Amino acid sequence: MKFPSLIRTSKFSQFHYEPRYYDPIKEEIEGKLKAARANQNNPSDTPSYTSSISAAFRKRERKSNQASVVQMLIAAAMLLTFVGWVFYGNQVFYVYLLLSPLYFYFRLKGRNKSRD
Template identity: 30%
Template sequence: MKFPSIFKTAKPMRFDIKPRYYDPVREEIEQRTERIRRELQADGKIASEDSERQRLQGDYGSGIRGAFAQGGSIGGRKSSAASQTGILRLVILIFLVGSFFGYVYLGPVILYVLGYGGVSIAGLLFLNRLRKGRIR
C-alpha cells in the first residue's frame, strides 16, 4: 500500500520504440517530383522557392528589425516628453519620498497637504484638457 505524499517519486522509464514505416513507392514519387520541379525551375517555367518566398513576404517584413539598434520608436511614432513613462515614474518616486520624509518630520499633516495638492493638480489638468477639447 502506498502512502500519500507531497513529493513526486521517480517512476521507472519504459522502453517505447516507434517503428518507422518505409514506403519505397512513395519515396520514388517524391524523388521524381523534386527532380521535375528542379528542371522546371532551371527552365524558368515555374518560380524558384526563394523568389516565391520573397514574393509572398513582400513588404511585410519585420517591423521590429533594427528598432532597438536605431534607438527610435517602432513605426515612427514620436512620443512627447510628458507622456513618457520615465517621467511618470520620477514623479511617483518624488511623491513617495517626499511623503515619507514629510511624515517623519511633520507628522500626518503632510499627507493631508500632499493629498489636497494632488487632487487640486489633477483637477487643473482635467479642466485644461476640457478647455483644449472645446477649442478643437
C-alpha cells in the first residue's frame, strides 16, 4: 500500500544501447564496389578510395601515444619533485620558480611562430 506524498519520484527509464563494430573486410568490399561503380560511369579515372574508419583508428592511436608520453613526463616530474623535496626540502620549489619564466618564454615563442 502506497502512502500519498507531495514529492513525485521519477519512473525508471530504460537505457537502449546499440553497439557499433568495425569490420575491415566488409569496409574493403564496399570500397571496391564503390570504386568499380565509379569506374563503370567514368572509365578514364583510376579507382581511388580511402578507408575512413581505419584512418580514424590510426589517428586515435597516434593521439593516445602522444597522451601517454605526456602522462609519463608529468609522472616523472612529480616523482622527481617528491624525491627532491625529501632530500633537499623546500629549496626544490625554488627551481620551479627559476624554470617557470623559461617555460612561458618558449610557450609564447611557439605561439608567435604559428601566427607568422
